[in-house]
Amino acid sequence: METSDRRAVSRRAVAKGAAWAVPAIAVAASTPAFAASQLPPVHLDGWMEATRDNVWGSSLFRYRCRHQANACGTGSGVRYGMYITQADGHTIEQAQITWHFAEPMTVKKLSPRGCNTDGWSTPTATTPPQDEQGYYTYTSTYTGGYTQCPSPYGDELCLVGRPAFEFRTVREDWDGCRTGSYYDYSSITRSVMVDGEWVSFIRTLNHATGRTFIGRPPIGPDGAGRSARVQSNPGLKELNLAEGEKGPEVVPAEGERAY
Numbered sequence: 001m002e003t004s005d006r007r008a009v010s011r012r013a014v015a016k017g018a019a020w021a022v023p024a025i026a027v028a029a030s031t032p033a034f035a036a037s038q039l040p041p042v043h044l045d046g047w048m049e050a051t052r053d054n055v056w057g058s059s060l061f062r063y064r065c066r067h068q069a070n071a072c073g074t075g076s077g078v079r080y081g082m083y084i085t086q087a088d089g090h091t092i093e094q095a096q097i098t099w100h101f102a103e104p105m106t107v108k109k110l111s112p113r114g115c116n117t118d119g120w121s122t123p124t125a126t127t128p129p130q131d132e133q134g135y136y137t138y139t140s141t142y143t144g145g146y147t148q149c150p151s152p153y154g155d156e157l158c159l160v161g162r163p164a165f166e167f168r169t170v171r172e173d174w175d176g177c178r179t180g181s182y183y184d185y186s187s188i189t190r191s192v193m194v195d196g197e198w199v200s201f202i203r204t205l206n207h208a209t210g211r212t213f214i215g216r217p218p219i220g221p222d223g224a225g226r227s228a229r230v231q232s233n234p235g236l237k238e239l240n241l242a243e244g245e246k247g248p249e250v251v252p253a254e255g256e257r258a259y
Helices: none
Strands: 043-045 049-056 063-070 083-085 091-101 105-109 124-130 136-142 146-149 156-159 164-169 185-194 197-206 212-214
Touching: 043 185, 043 197, 091 164, 105 136
Parallel strands: none
Antiparallel strands: 043 083, 049 063, 063 164, 083 156, 091 136, 091 185, 105 164, 124 136, 146 156, 185 197, 197 212
C-alpha cells in the first residue's frame, strides 16, 4: 500500500490558478485516451494543528477535555491543509475527514480569523459510532472548491476550505483529560473519492509525546477482538501500512502538535 509520505511529481501541470467549486472534478490528462487505470495513483497529504486541554464543565469543579483541530496554521514544521498530488487525469468527487477519539464527544465548528473554513460540514457521529478499535468516530464531508497550489512535490490540488473544529468530552469530572494508554491518542482519517473509489490514509498523534505516525492507534476501549482491517466506509481503500506496522514518526516544529 502507498502512504502519504511517498511523493511523486505530477505528470503534467493543470491550468495555473484554476479553481473548481463543483462536487466532481475531472482533471485533464495530457493524453485524452490515457485510461485512469494507467495513471499514477494519487497521494494525499495535509496536516492539522491539534491542542488538548481542560475546560470547565457545566458543574462546579468538573472538567471536560477539549480537543481543537484546525488546518489554518502556518507553522514551519508541517504543511497545513489538505492536498491531492498527481490528480492529473483523475476525477476527484468528494473529500472527508474522520476523527477518532477514545471517548464520546460534542462538536462545534470554529472560525479562526483570516481562515476560510467554507465547505466543511460539522462532524457527526458515524454509524456505528465506534471504529474497529473502539474509538469514537466523527466525520466531516467537504463540498467546497479546489485550486491548483504550489508544492515542493510538483503540482497539487488543494482544498480551498480548511477544517477547524472543537471537540469536548461528554464526560465531565475531576479528571478532565485522561492520560495513559489509549487516552493519549487521537487520529485522523483523510479520504478522497478518486475515479469512483475511496482512498485514504490515517495519521495518529500521541498527545503525551507530540509525535505522530502513519497508521492506526493502539486498540482502544471496547476494541478487543475487533478486526483492525475491517473498514467503516464500504469500499474504502486505505493508503496505509500492513496491520501491526506503523510509519516513521514525525515531530513537527518545536512546540507544535499536529496530525
